[in-house]
Amino acid sequence: MATFVAALLNSLDIGMLLFVIASGLTIIFGVLGVLNFAHGALYMLGAYIAFSAVAHVGVPFWVALVTVPFLVAAAAAALERLTISRIYDRHPTWGLLLTFSLLLILDDAVRMIWGVGIHVVEPPKALQGTFTLMGAVYPRYSLFTIVAGAMIGVAVWLLFNKTRIGKRVRAAAVDRDMARAVGIDVSAVYTIVFAFGAWLAAFGGVLAAPMRAIGPAMGEKIIIESFVVVVIGGLGSFPGALLGALILGAIHGFGGRWLPELNIVLPYAGMAAVLLLRPHGLMGRPA
Amino acid sequence: MRATIRSAAIGAAAVLAAAIGSPALAQDSEPIKIGAIYILSGTAATYGEFARDGIQMAVDEINAQGGLLGRKLEVRMEDSQGKANIAIQAARKLVYQDEVDLLMGIDSSGVANGIAPVVSELQRPFLITHAATPDVTGKLCNEWLFRNSVNVNQHMKGAALLAKDLPAKRWTTIGPDYAFGHQSWEYFQKYLAEVKPDAEFMTETAFPQFGAEDFTPFINRIMAAKPDGILISVWGGDLVNFIRQANDLGFFDQDFEILLTLGAATEVLYALGDQMPEGLWAGTRYWYDAKDTPINRQFVDGYYERYGRYPSYNAQNAYAGVYTFKAAIEEAGSVEPAAVAAAMKGLTVKAPIGTYTLRPEDHQALVDDFWGVTKARGDSPIRTLDPVRVFAAADVTPAPSETGCTMQ
Numbered sequence: 032m033a034t035f036v037a038a039l040l041n042s043l044d045i046g047m048l049l050f051v052i053a054s055g056l057t058i059i060f061g062v063l064g065v066l067n068f069a070h071g072a073l074y075m076l077g078a079y080i081a082f083s084a085v086a087h088v089g090v091p092f093w094v095a096l097v098t099v100p101f102l103v104a105a106a107a108a109a110l111e112r113l114t115i116s117r118i119y120d121r122h123p124t125w126g127l128l129l130t131f132s133l134l135l136i137l138d139d140a141v142r143m144i145w146g147v148g149i150h151v152v153e154p155p156k157a158l159q160g161t162f163t164l165m166g167a168v169y170p171r172y173s174l175f176t177i178v179a180g181a182m183i184g185v186a187v188w189l190l191f192n193k194t195r196i197g198k199r200v201r202a203a204a205v206d207r208d209m210a211r212a213v214g215i216d217v218s219a220v221y222t223i224v225f226a227f228g229a230w231l232a233a234f235g236g237v238l239a240a241p242m243r244a245i246g247p248a249m250g251e252k253i254i255i256e257s258f259v260v261v262v263i264g265g266l267g268s269f270p271g272a273l274l275g276a277l278i279l280g281a282i283h284g285f286g287g288r289w290l291p292e293l294n295i296v297l298p299y300a301g302m303a304a305v306l307l308l309r310p311h312g313l314m315g316r317p318a
Numbered sequence: 319m320r321a322t323i324r325s326a327a328i329g330a331a332a333v334l335a336a337a338i339g340s341p342a343l344a345q346d347s348e349p350i351k352i353g354a355i356y357i358l359s360g361t362a363a364t365y366g367e368f369a370r371d372g373i374q375m376a377v378d379e380i381n382a383q384g385g386l387l388g389r390k391l392e393v394r395m396e397d398s399q400g401k402a403n404i405a406i407q408a409a410r411k412l413v414y415q416d417e418v419d420l421l422m423g424i425d426s427s428g429v430a431n432g433i434a435p436v437v438s439e440l441q442r443p444f445l446i447t448h449a450a451t452p453d454v455t456g457k458l459c460n461e462w463l464f465r466n467s468v469n470v471n472q473h474m475k476g477a478a479l480l481a482k483d484l485p486a487k488r489w490t491t492i493g494p495d496y497a498f499g500h501q502s503w504e505y506f507q508k509y510l511a512e513v514k515p516d517a518e519f520m521t522e523t524a525f526p527q528f529g530a531e532d533f534t535p536f537i538n539r540i541m542a543a544k545p546d547g548i549l550i551s552v553w554g555g556d557l558v559n560f561i562r563q564a565n566d567l568g569f570f571d572q573d574f575e576i577l578l579t580l581g582a583a584t585e586v587l588y589a590l591g592d593q594m595p596e597g598l599w600a601g602t603r604y605w606y607d608a609k610d611t612p613i614n615r616q617f618v619d620g621y622y623e624r625y626g627r628y629p630s631y632n633a634q635n636a637y638a639g640v641y642t643f644k645a646a647i648e649e650a651g652s653v654e655p656a657a658v659a660a661a662m663k664g665l666t667v668k669a670p671i672g673t674y675t676l677r678p679e680d681h682q683a684l685v686d687d688f689w690g691v692t693k694a695r696g697d698s699p700i701r702t703l704d705p706v707r708v709f710a711a712a713d714v715t716p717a718p719s720e721t722g723c724t725m726q
């Protein structure tokens with residue numbers, strides 16, 4: 032029983048972290064139609080800036096968790112204004128090339144600023160240590176990750192479904208020209224949405240920082256996982272991101288525990304299966 | 319008449335001497351070029367940086383003393399990005415475009431295996447200072463390829479000799495899921511079975527993906543299997559993640575023996591600080607504090623003063639690599655590649671790590687193997703090793719006939 036509970040908690044904490052990051056990716060795609068290859072770099076930027084904030088500036092981790100995502104979001108908004116906004120009317124491959132080049136630039140920028148060493152961030156005192164649930168010993172910080180991820184999920188859902196700005200965003204996503212026609216400032220919406228997606232990625236980065244070694248190219252792994260999540264869940268679907276993230280979390284948590292030899296293959300096998308059976312993802316809609 | 323002929327002869331001789339002499343003179347001002355190929359980007363970029371630090375320090379020291387054969391040393395660094403095809407391209411560029419005289423490098427075992435056959439085409443001595451795959455001084459050995467650092471074979475023999483004296487009988491492993499992780503386990507089993515016949519090796523092992531960020535499922539799995547001893551060959555950033563996550567799960571409070579094969583690598587110790595548990599056996603390819611010899615103290619102090627941290631094994635091995643070339647060039651009396659390669663065969667080199675010989679049969683350095691128990695030290699931000707166990711090369715290096723190398 033204890034091993035099952037441990038695997039379940041593990042699946043949830045991996046899944047919730049992936050959910051926060053992948054939801055940003057899927058929202059950006061859903062509204063802007065751009066596949067943001069730089070998403071992993073934004074996650075990494077969140078983690079590195081949080082590290083500097085805690086280690087060099089000396090702010091507590093909570094402060095970093097609240098403020099750093101906004102810093103990254105602001106930077107992302109600037110990037111969007113300067114570069115991405117110019118290519119919305121062009122073929123989608125332009126978006127891929129542009130975000131990919133942003134990824135390379137951000138990767139190297141991080142390396143130049145912070146060097147190539149490995150860094151760690153400590154979880155705040157209140158969240159250090161472990162707790163026991165039905166015989167399973169589990170880190171408190173992982174529980175915090177699960178709760179934080181769930182709270183973000185609820186907040187984003189409320190944002191999109193219960194607020195006026197959320198309505199405007201959904202309108203712009205569904206039909207850009209019509210939205211413009213009824214007076215919605217679509218380009219402002221696009222900037223805000225891109226910044227918001229970046230906010231989610233960076234929040235994921237700060238959240239992950241105490242659990243992962245911070246090193247160069249840490250964004251590479253997470254972007255691949257995020258893509259698997261959104262493909263399984265459906266590109267552009269927010270509930271799909273949650274479903275995909277939980278599935279991938281379960282594959283890692285349970286698969287890693289009981290089927291370790293297949294551990295590398297399982298996520299991709301899952302993605303391939305979804306693409307064959309439901310090409311738009313489990314919760315995606317045809318375009 | 320005779321005077322005219324004589325002065326003409328002297329004049330001709332002078333002209334000839336000048337003509338033959340000038341290329342030599344022109345050569346004297348040409349630096350000796352070393353091409354270095356290491357990982358400078360991506361997750362393992364810290365290793366390339368350490369190598370660069372070590373190489374630059376050695377080059378500066380040698381140049382300050384007048385250089386080699388009256389010529390300065392110069393280094394060209396190239397990024398292998400951890401990929402064999404990129405490394406091969408870089409090597410070709412260094413040789414054909416930059417006209418380097420000597421090549422050194424390679425962090426990744428996969429890249430080393432990929433570049434080994436190409437080395438013969440390049441016709442330059444190639445010194446490996448990091449990659450530990452046994453194959454480059456085994457079945458892929460050739461006249462141009464050398465290694466001055468410890469390989470997996472030697473390191474696992476050291477691990478086995480260590481494990482022999484530990485009470486643990488049932489062993490398992492947690493290692494990265496590629497050649498290094500699997501070979502480490504394979505050699506460890508082979509050598510431990512030889513020295514401790516009653517050792518058992520469990521089928522329940524864990525090979526998380528290299529670069530995996532979450533080791534928790536694997537940690538839980540191995541804890542549930544209740545081994546007596548665990549060989550952990552996870553390294554670098556992965557090991558940092560592993561140890562932090564393992565700490566949270568109470569892994570180090572269980573009563574099994576743990577061997578961290580690359581746990582004493584300084585980049586890991588610096589990253590973990592106090593999070594590295596005490597009382598664990600950890601290995602490395604060079605421990606800066608193991609030898610109180612003048613040459614080692616001078617290197618460690620100089621490195622610390624220059625870079626603000628203790629030298630990692632990658633830095634020392636690259637530093638010693640430059641000095642290996644120096645010794646070979648001095649012995650050969652020239653920088654001509656074939657002469658240098660011939661001099662490197664059987665060459666003995668004095669380095670901070672100790673005095674080692676590049677064995678003529680397979681070009682593997684007979685270099686010591688380092689292990690120790692992690693311990694806190696008040697005046698240091700990183701764990702130290704106390705006690706340290708240094709295994710002599712003769713005790714851990716397999717005979718040439720066992721390596722699979724078939725070079726004359």
